[in-house]
Amino acid sequence: MTTDHRETLVIGLVVAALSAVGMLWLIPAHTNPAAGPNDLSPALVPEIALGVCLALGVLLVVQALRRPDAGAAATAAVGADDDGPRGLRLARDLAFDLSVWAVSCIVLVQLLPRIGFIATSAMVLAGWCVFAGLRSIPTIVGVALVVPVVLDRLCWYALTVPLP
Amino acid sequence: MILDQLLAGFGAALDPINMLFMAAGVALGIVVGILPGLGSVTALSILIPVTFYMSPLVAIAFLVGVNKGGTSGGAVPAILLDAPGTPEAAATALDGHPLCKAGMPVKAMKAALYSSVFGDTLSDILLILVAAPFAAFALQFGPAEFTAIVLFSFTLIAGLSGRSLAKGIIAAGLGVFLSTIGLDPVESTPRMTFDVVELYDGISLNALAIGVLALSSVIQQLFEMHRGGASARQSISPDYDPAKNRLTAREFWSNWRTLLRSAAIGSGIGMLPGLGVSLAAFLGYGSAKRASKTPEKFGTGHLEGIMATEAANSAVVGANLVPTIALGIPGNIAAALMIGAFMVHGVVPGPFMMESHGELIYSIFASMLIADGIHLVIGRLGIRIWGHITRVPRTVILPVVVVLCVVGVYVPTQSMFDVGVMLVFGGLGYLMRRTGFSIVCLVIGFLLGPMFETSLRQTMLMYKSDLSVLVSSPIALVFVLLTLYSLWRFARRR
Numbered sequence: 001m002t003t004d005h006r007e008t009l010v011i012g013l014v015v016a017a018l019s020a021v022g023m024l025w026l027i028p029a030h031t032n033p034a035a036g037p038n039d040l041s042p043a044l045v046p047e048i049a050l051g052v053c054l055a056l057g058v059l060l061v062v063q064a065l066r067r068p069d070a071g072a073a074a075t076a077a078v079g080a081d082d083d084g085p086r087g088l089r090l091a092r093d094l095a096f097d098l099s100v101w102a103v104s105c106i107v108l109v110q111l112l113p114r115i116g117f118i119a120t121s122a123m124v125l126a127g128w129c130v131f132a133g134l135r136s137i138p139t140i141v142g143v144a145l146v147v148p149v150v151l152d153r154l155c156w157y158a159l160t161v162p163l164p
Numbered sequence: 165m166i167l168d169q170l171l172a173g174f175g176a177a178l179d180p181i182n183m184l185f186m187a188a189g190v191a192l193g194i195v196v197g198i199l200p201g202l203g204s205v206t207a208l209s210i211l212i213p214v215t216f217y218m219s220p221l222v223a224i225a226f227l228v229g230v231n232k233g234g235t236s237g238g239a240v241p242a243i244l245l246d247a248p249g250t251p252e253a254a255a256t257a258l259d260g261h262p263l264c265k266a267g268m269p270v271k272a273m274k275a276a277l278y279s280s281v282f283g284d285t286l287s288d289i290l291l292i293l294v295a296a297p298f299a300a301f302a303l304q305f306g307p308a309e310f311t312a313i314v315l316f317s318f319t320l321i322a323g324l325s326g327r328s329l330a331k332g333i334i335a336a337g338l339g340v341f342l343s344t345i346g347l348d349p350v351e352s353t354p355r356m357t358f359d360v361v362e363l364y365d366g367i368s369l370n371a372l373a374i375g376v377l378a379l380s381s382v383i384q385q386l387f388e389m390h391r392g393g394a395s396a397r398q399s400i401s402p403d404y405d406p407a408k409n410r411l412t413a414r415e416f417w418s419n420w421r422t423l424l425r426s427a428a429i430g431s432g433i434g435m436l437p438g439l440g441v442s443l444a445a446f447l448g449y450g451s452a453k454r455a456s457k458t459p460e461k462f463g464t465g466h467l468e469g470i471m472a473t474e475a476a477n478s479a480v481v482g483a484n485l486v487p488t489i490a491l492g493i494p495g496n497i498a499a500a501l502m503i504g505a506f507m508v509h510g511v512v513p514g515p516f517m518m519e520s521h522g523e524l525i526y527s528i529f530a531s532m533l534i535a536d537g538i539h540l541v542i543g544r545l546g547i548r549i550w551g552h553i554t555r556v557p558r559t560v561i562l563p564v565v566v567v568l569c570v571v572g573v574y575v576p577t578q579s580m581f582d583v584g585v586m587l588v589f590g591g592l593g594y595l596m597r598r599t600g601f602s603i604v605c606l607v608i609g610f611l612l613g614p615m616f617e618t619s620l621r622q623t624m625l626m627y628k629s630d631l632s633v634l635v636s637s638p639i640a641l642v643f644v645l646l647t648l649y650s651l652w653r654f655a656r657r658r
Contacts, residue, residue: 032355034351040620043619046340049340051638053337060330093391098595123564129560132390134559164580
């Protein structure tokens, strides 16, 4: 099975599983029935939306399971190795990226109401600048100090909105 | 008759103070539109109180300028950073950003500005000439007709889903599902809110759109740079060459059909209450792609894609004042705020507005046309300034955009909950980008979901569950046939 098919299979399974959870538990447990005889149930549109997702998720799974041989044959024909490591790298990258993002979001949401916009933004800016590869200390310090203060003052004087 | 009144209107509108405030409004609108999350709606709601002490003409002309500038300003971050400042600029990013990466950011911004002014001017002319009769026609659109329009709009997904139609439809389905969270639109009972009060109003469009469209793109670029995909000094448009950034009149006008079509779509959508600027932008883009002989070029940095989107979304600005002025019914939130501004200054919008305040109305019409010219000049000057952004290293500009997104979502509602929602959707958008799902389809689903549900359920209630009205109403039938035609054409192409 090639990476593309493995990827499609995993995506299809995840979409189908999440849609099924939504249809079997989330919508019935958190939606009221229709009030009038001529009205549609409030659950109808969310059910249709997730039903479509479920059907297409299953379709992706079927597609991935039906074509792996053709994909493998094509790979063998051009003499390439199984591109498994690329798929593994994608999964590893995604797990790393989303973990970093989740941590930075938690830090931001927790710090913003506690230490305020200017200090939090300065930290966020400096952190992302360094993460992206910027190594010039004066530039990092300059951006981290100037941008939050300018934005904070701009919001207050121009829009009369106090930032946290 | 109209010409005489319009000429008299120009006499009043050409007052230097009025012109100055219009210019200030356009400039302010562009700047606010550029900041992610802060579109013309936010700018209008904040600036209406500022107009209390102005004369009615100066106040309305100033706010019209803000609205015009705010609608086109969103294109700048969409082109430069793939981070649309407003949802309606999302389709601009599809072709604008690839053009920027190819070293032609200024050309893309010029195309966006000129087509924006073109669409806007055309819809203003339409407003002046046919406000009353078109408004009466718009009244014939009931729930059944809206259902048919929204059904037709769903066919856009086929053209915007990218490489995988299945993933495009899944993304749209997820968008529709997310739009149903909150109070049910007909019975006002909570749906999937988990007793979180902030969710009763539903997921904020601003937070979702900025998260999945702008923030996710920025996150992706930051992670790519972390992995060494670009040097720390690399600018937004590394291959920038001034010679490649000229947009000739021939190049621009060779797309006149697309410009006219998009302006007509934007004007039509603008006149119908409740459909909104974003839908016009996506419909304009989708129609241009469908009509093109080279649809495969769309999404790769094709000027026609930028022009189609910008002409359509800006054409809504003038047209949404048609039902506002003629009937007192706001076409969208910006128009509702304009009604508030009219009332603050003692003018009650509605059928008698032309009779009671004819002189003022024609002065406003004249101001709108003058504001289009001012928009062109200020926008053109602005491009020189925004052009300098392309030289700033990406390692500096992208982290700043993350903070701008936080500010942009916080300012309109001052809600930390919305900031959290935006951050979550930033992560979801990034995951979708990496796994090949269309972000634009998600946003389209989210936009169309509530319109579809509300109009469908109203139709069911009004016609006692008899959906044959979709083919018995001539207007609805036209859109149903257009839907079938689009599906047939798509199937044939596949």
